[in-house]
Amino acid sequence: MNNSKNISKELIETVERYLNKSMDKTELQDFEKKLEDSNFKTLVNDIKEIILGIETYELKEQLNEFHKEIDAKPKTYISSKLRYLHLKRIAVAAVLVISLGSLWYFTSNSNTRLYNKYFTPDPGLPTTMSSTSNFDFYDAMVNYKHGEYNLAISKWKTLAEKKPENDTINYFLGAAYLALEKETEAIPFLEKTVQSKSDFYLKNDAYYYLGLAYLKEGHTELAIKYLELSKNETSTEILSKLKK
Numbered sequence: 001m002n003n004s005k006n007i008s009k010e011l012i013e014t015v016e017r018y019l020n021k022s023m024d025k026t027e028l029q030d031f032e033k034k035l036e037d038s039n040f041k042t043l044v045n046d047i048k049e050i051i052l053g054i055e056t057y058e059l060k061e062q063l064n065e066f067h068k069e070i071d072a073k074p075k076t077y078i079s080s081k082l083r084y085l086h087l088k089r090i091a092v093a094a095v096l097v098i099s100l101g102s103l104w105y106f107t108s109n110s111n112t113r114l115y116n117k118y119f120t121p122d123p124g125l126p127t128t129m130s131s132t133s134n135f136d137f138y139d140a141m142v143n144y145k146h147g148e149y150n151l152a153i154s155k156w157k158t159l160a161e162k163k164p165e166n167d168t169i170n171y172f173l174g175a176a177y178l179a180l181e182k183e184t185e186a187i188p189f190l191e192k193t194v195q196s197k198s199d200f201y202l203k204n205d206a207y208y209y210l211g212l213a214y215l216k217e218g219h220t221e222l223a224i225k226y227l228e229l230s231k232n233e234t235s236t237e238i239l240s241k242l243k244k
Contacts, residue, residue, distance in 0.1 A: 015047045038112050038181075111223070115216040118238055121179040122172070122205065137169070149176045167193050167200040175209060183213040194226070204231055211235065215242075 017023050018031055035041045124145045127138045140155035153176045160169050170189045177186035190210040194203060211227035214220075215238075224242055227235040 012047060015044055018044075019048060038116065042112065111215050111218055111220065114238060114241060115212055118234055119178070119212050119216075122175040122209065124172070124175075141172070144172065144176055144179075147179075149179050152176050153180075165196070167196050167198055168202070170196075171200070171202050171206050174206070174213075178209055178213060183216045187213050187217070194229070208232060208235055211238075 014031065017027070023031060035044065124141055125138075127141050127145070136155065136159055140152045140159075143149075143155065144152035153173060156169050156173050156176070160166065160173065163169060171193045174186040174189035174193065177183070177189070187210065190206050190213060193200065193206040194210060196203075200206070207226045207230035211223045211225070211230060214226065215223035220242060224239060227239050227242075
């Protein structure tokens, strides 16, 4: 497998140190910097779930037996037993990561690469003098266009409470969450936008970003569904790669 070097025994032990908060300051900084890469972060999350699952299993299967042995054996035996269990956990984790990694590499990883290649945040709407008739909305738009997405979301959510069916507010809430790499939060707002019966002028873009959100989430069929409803050339290009 092409990414087998990324699931070595050393990486599994590194993830364990990260989970156990036993890294020194330098190692922690280096590791967190690597986590900025979405592919590496996904792999680390997979290893984390597997480690936690194995630990739960081991507690159920081995704790009683180990406690029986520990009272009757010397400390040297206990130390070697602990080391054996640790190495066994690493070996099992490596096998599971490799097995699951094939599926991850050919689905989630390829989807993530496509998403990263084609996603750019919606540029937002012009904020001109005529915008003062809807000051609160365009005040948030200024924040959005300056990359202050959390602040824009906070303001638009206040407006959404008064106008929950407003397509423009829902669309840009979804766009702002996508810009923050929070696809799960973005999807409900974009879904609401595309399901609206109104002739919303940004609906084509809403289909596109909803398709990208599902692509990043790993829901390829839903990604294809909404990208097909979008009429822009980029959607067609992504679909050609997804359907190969």
